[in-house]
Amino acid sequence: xxxxxxxxxxxxxxxxxxxxxxxxxxxxxxxxxxxxxxxxxxxxxxxxxxxxxxxxxxxxxxxxxxxxxxxxxxxxxxxxxxxxxxxxxxxxxxxxxxxxxxxxxxxxxxxxxxxxxxxxxxxxxxxxxxxxxxxxxxxxxxxxxxxxxxxxxxxxxxx
Numbered sequence: 603x604x605x606x607x608x609x610x611x612x613x614x615x616x617x618x619x620x621x622x623x624x625x626x627x628x629x630x631x632x633x634x635x636x637x638x639x640x641x642x643x644x645x646x647x648x649x650x651x652x653x654x655x656x657x658x659x660x661x662x663x664x665x666x667x668x669x670x671x672x673x674x675x676x677x678x679x680x681x682x683x684x685x686x687x688x689x690x691x692x693x694x695x696x697x698x699x700x701x702x703x704x705x706x707x708x709x710x711x712x713x714x715x716x717x718x719x720x721x722x723x724x725x726x727x728x729x730x731x732x733x734x735x736x737x738x739x740x741x742x743x744x745x746x747x748x749x750x751x752x753x754x755x756x757x758x759x760x761x
Contacts, residue, residue: 619632621690641661
C-alpha cells in the first residue's frame with residue numbers, strides 16, 4: 603500500500619501541474635507522466651491488463667497525438683501555444699465538489715473483503731459483451747462523438 607500511496611501523491615502532483623502550467627507542451631508532458639503513473643497504480647492494484655491498456659492507448663497513443671498537435675500548431679502559427687485561464691476558482695469549486703461526491707460514494711459503499719477470482723482477458727471480454735454491454739456501447743458512441751467533433755473542429759471553412 604505504500605507504493606500505491608506514493609503513486610497517488612505523484613498523480614495528484616502531476617494533475618495539479620497539468621492544470622496550472624501555462625505552456626501547452628508542458629501540460630501534455632505532465633499529462634503523460636500522470637497517465638504512466640496511473641498505469642503504475644493499476645500494477646500496484648494487481649490489474650496488469652488494465653495497466654498495459656493504459657500504457658498502450660493513453661500514454662502511448664493519445665499523448666503522442668496531443669504532443670504532435672500542439673507542436674504542429676506552434677510550427678504553423680509561429681506563436682507559442684500558451685494556456686490562459688481565468689476560470690480557476692470555478693474549476694476548483696467544481697473539482698472539490700466532485701471529489702466530495704466520489705468520497706461520499708466510496709464511504710457509503712460496502713467494499714468486498716477477501717480474495718477476488720483470478721482475472722483474465724477472456725472473462726473481461728465476456729463481461730463487456732454480456733453483462734456490461736450497455737456501458738461498452740455507450741462508450742463507443744461517446745468515442746464516435748469525440749471523433750466527429752474533432753473532425754468538425756479541424757476541417758477548414760469552405761471559401
